[in-house]
Amino acid sequence: MTTEAGTDDKLVCLQAIIREAGPVIIAYSGGVDSTFVAAVAHDVLGASALAITGVSPSIPPSEVEEAKELARQIGITHEFIDTREMDDPEYVKNNPDRCFHCKDELYGRLNDIAGERGYATVLDGCNVDDTGDFRPGRRAATMHRVRSPLLEAGLTKAEIRELSRERGLPTWDKPAMACLSSRIPYGTPVTVQALSSIDQAEAYLRSLGLRQLRVRHHVLPSGGTVARIETDDEGMDSMLAQRQQVSERLKELGYLYVTLDLAGYRSGSLNQALKRRGAAETAE
Secondary structure (H helix, E strand, O other): OOOOHHHHHHHHHHHHHHHHHOOEEEEOOOOHHHHHHHHHHHHHHHHHEEEEEEEOOOOOHHHHHHHHHHHHHHOOEEEEEEOOHHHOHHHHOOOOOHHHHHHHHHHHHHHHHHHHHOOOEEEOOOOHHHHHOOOOHHHHHHHOOOEOHHHHOOOOHHHHHHHHHHHOOHHHHOOOOOOHHHHOOOOOOOOHHHHHHHHHHHHHHHHOOOOOEEEEEEEOOOOOEEEEEEEOHHHHHHHHHOHHHHHHHHHHOOOOEEEEOOOOOOOOHHHHHHHHHHHHHHHO
């Protein structure tokens, strides 16, 4: 083992937490964290662990297929459910608590399934690092009594990646992902058309070799849209070398302007507006 002893201890703790919580349903997206939870749950509980993936317009179809393949590799029982957050006006209006309404829908559905089928606990993939940002979805987790075994065991993102690598999970170096709605600034309504444009734009950029990226979707007062691309240093070099074809392709998808954010990729960058607003209100 190449992990530090403390990380090994945390893994043992995680296994004990999941064993005590079983039988379990895992809110499983196919990302780094929920995949690791699903793998450990399958190791510990076998058939008493069920992974469920919520499917909606805010989830890229490629991610849905990848989640399916990962679950097959792990060996865990896996199901899909259609979530209906787009039917909720509070979600669509895209206020800063948007994620609460999404998770409220998902966790509510998972709790219903757990009750119907005799599962004791619903688990998510929240880890220690997730507590440092604005995450209204955590309120939904608390409300629906969803447990976060990675957080309870004290595991950080780096430790989860290392343990995933040692277990042979292909997600160990997977770039951070988030629902497509997270690309739309707060206050701009979430629409299926916008989500589709974002998904197609990001899929195209990944086909060019970019790994860590976001296409932020901004609507102008005139009604036109701007694609603001966030990526890492390597991605920036690639974008500049292919700027003409990238611009043309994204304009074909409906974007009026295509821009490259010189600050690079930042997880949760749209939350900066909330922090700035809070600072201004405090100053007043």
